[in-house]
Amino acid sequence: MRVLTPELMRQTDRTAIEDYGFPGLVLMEKAAMALRDAVRPLAQGGALFLCGSGNNGGDGLAAARMLLLEGCPVRVALLTSAGKLKGDARAEYELLLRCGGAVREIADEAALAAFCAGAPESVAVDCLLGTGLDRAVSGLYAAAIGWLNGQHRPVIACDIPSGVDGRLGHILGCAVRAQKTVTFHALKSGLCLYPGREYAGEIVVADIGIPPQIHSDCPYEQLSFEDAAALVPKRARDSHKGSYGHAALICGSAGMAGAARLSAGGALRSGTGLLTLMLPGSLLPLLNGDPPEAMCLALPEKDGRIHGAAQAALSALAGKSAVGIGPGLGKDCDHFSLIRHILEQTDIPMLIDADGLNALAQDPDILRGRAAPVVLTPHPGEMARLCGWKVQDILQDPVGCAVEFAARWGCVVLLKGSATVIASPEGRVTFNATGNPGMAAGGSGDVLSGVITALLGQGLGGYDAARLGSYVHGAAGDLAAREMGYHGLTASDMHKGLARVFARLSGL
Numbered sequence: 016m017r018v019l020t021p022e023l024m025r026q027t028d029r030t031a032i033e034d035y036g037f038p039g040l041v042l043m044e045k046a047a048m049a050l051r052d053a054v055r056p057l058a059q060g061g062a063l064f065l066c067g068s069g070n071n072g073g074d075g076l077a078a079a080r081m082l083l084l085e086g087c088p089v090r091v092a093l094l095t096s097a098g099k100l101k102g103d104a105r106a107e108y109e110l111l112l113r114c115g116g117a118v119r120e121i122a123d124e125a126a127l128a129a130f131c132a133g134a135p136e137s138v139a140v141d142c143l144l145g146t147g148l149d150r151a152v153s154g155l156y157a158a159a160i161g162w163l164n165g166q167h168r169p170v171i172a173c174d175i176p177s178g179v180d181g182r183l184g185h186i187l188g189c190a191v192r193a194q195k196t197v198t199f200h201a202l203k204s205g206l207c208l209y210p211g212r213e214y215a216g217e218i219v220v221a222d223i224g225i226p227p228q229i230h231s232d233c234p235y236e237q238l239s240f241e242d243a244a245a246l247v248p249k250r251a252r253d254s255h256k257g258s259y260g261h262a263a264l265i266c267g268s269a270g271m272a273g274a275a276r277l278s279a280g281g282a283l284r285s286g287t288g289l290l291t292l293m294l295p296g297s298l299l300p301l302l303n304g305d306p307p308e309a310m311c312l313a314l315p316e317k318d319g320r321i322h323g324a325a326q327a328a329l330s331a332l333a334g335k336s337a338v339g340i341g342p343g344l345g346k347d348c349d350h351f352s353l354i355r356h357i358l359e360q361t362d363i364p365m366l367i368d369a370d371g372l373n374a375l376a377q378d379p380d381i382l383r384g385r386a387a388p389v390v391l392t393p394h395p396g397e398m399a400r401l402c403g404w405k406v407q408d409i410l411q412d413p414v415g416c417a418v419e420f421a422a423r424w425g426c427v428v429l430l431k432g433s434a435t436v437i438a439s440p441e442g443r444v445t446f447n448a449t450g451n452p453g454m455a456a457g458g459s460g461d462v463l464s465g466v467i468t469a470l471l472g473q474g475l476g477g478y479d480a481a482r483l484g485s486y487v488h489g490a491a492g493d494l495a496a497r498e499m500g501y502h503g504l505t506a507s508d509m510h511k512g513l514a515r516v517f518a519r520l521s522g523l
Contacts, residue, residue, distance in 0.1 A: 269319025
């Protein structure tokens with residue numbers, strides 16, 4: 016599923032109109048039809064439209080006309096003078112009037128309050144501001160947004176909730192909280208990132224007839240169920256355990272044996288044929304053979320943490336198909352040397368997470384030029400240490416940060432968050448749409464590390480392993496949340512969900 020920034024959407028519209036010959040008014044009519052279809056089921060008591068001066072307002076004027084001609088009571092407010100309407104929006108205004116509709120021009124907050132007072136309509140429609148908004152909302156528009164947010168009736172947003180930044184999902188002063196957002200042609204990146212994603216409510220992507228090949232080279236996407244299913248490694252009837260890789264996980268330390276268990280469960284439930292846990296020997300009695308399917312190798316340690324283990328690890332990695340390093344390692348030992356030796360002296364795919372990332376932050380330059388895939392899975396704090404940014408800067412533009420780091424160091428970056436972003440060295444970006452607040456719990460990232468390591472070991476490239484792993488991990492959390500809710504969800508609850516998600520993706 017393609018995702019467009021506002022800039023790419025404007026280019027797409029321009030190309031459709033100027034190069035393909037689509038009349039702009041036709042595109043607006045199709046957008047209005049989709050908006051009408053979303054409003055109609057909720058408009059038994061009529062629909063109230065609040066429209067701005069741009070194309071977003073034009074979409075609303077057209078949708079109001081369509082509902083009016085179907086016999087639905089509509090009232091329309093225009094938060095500008097009609098004389099300021101231009102182009103297709105002006106044409107839709109005149110069409111509405113010719114068809115018997117009325118439009119109230121609203122000049123100030125008092126007029127808005129008078130228009131909205133005691134509104135009888137059963138649904139309100141936000142057609143105020145579109146994806147091109149680049150400054151904080153104020154004045155009359157802020158008052159209109161405040162009124163919409165104070166309603167008990169449902170609110171439908173046209174293309175994007177007014178006040179949401181179309182590129183980054185930030186709230187520009189204030190924004191409409193919609194029950195549903197009807198967006199046109201493609202998802203917008205601001206609807207994939209929080210808080211914009213939350214303000215949008217249910218998101219419907221409406222086809223308005225623009226040929227998809229216009230943006231076939233768009234680097235942004237959101238993985239759908241069908242996309243994820245196509246990435247799942249296929250299993251032949253005559254295969255055996257050696258057919259699906261031998262993954263290794265270097266993890267665990269005193270007080271964090273659970274990280275090893277959680278990572279191992281993630282890998283085993285994600286299809287790895289064989290799994291070896293490499294960890295401090297003092298943890299083996301604590302694991303007590305759990306999970307029983309994993310083989311264990313004790314590495315040299317100091318004070319319960321892996322220490323001076325580079326050569327032992329390198330020997331043990333011979334013949335392995337992927338390695339994940341980091342969950343529960345602890346921060347007090349020289350893990351940088353271990354990571355550097357593995358990067359320089361092996362050619363197997365590698366995932367680095369958690370304390371492995373904190374060690375890597377000493378010198379990310381060791382990533383440069385490695386042929387085998389490397390996947391990094393930082394949260395914003397770890398990303399800040401890796402790239403020298405402030406955490407707030409990363410939260411402000413997670414896509415830009417992930418893309419820049421991935422391109423600079425030639426690795427895949429999976430930047431965790433409420434909306435996870437995956438970036439490839441070539442500049443491709445996937446927004447993950449699965450997952451829920453219950454997964455904001457210790458150990459969730461350890462499970463993800465195991466999932467992606469297992470997928471790397473089964474032959475997926477770094478970018479595919481990261482985006483499929485993120486999708487499956489979040490979907491497993493969603494299954495667990497449906498059964499147990501958010502508040503009691505633990506990382507280990509996701510293990511069985513992983514197997515169920517892979518079964519669904521495989522058509523079983």
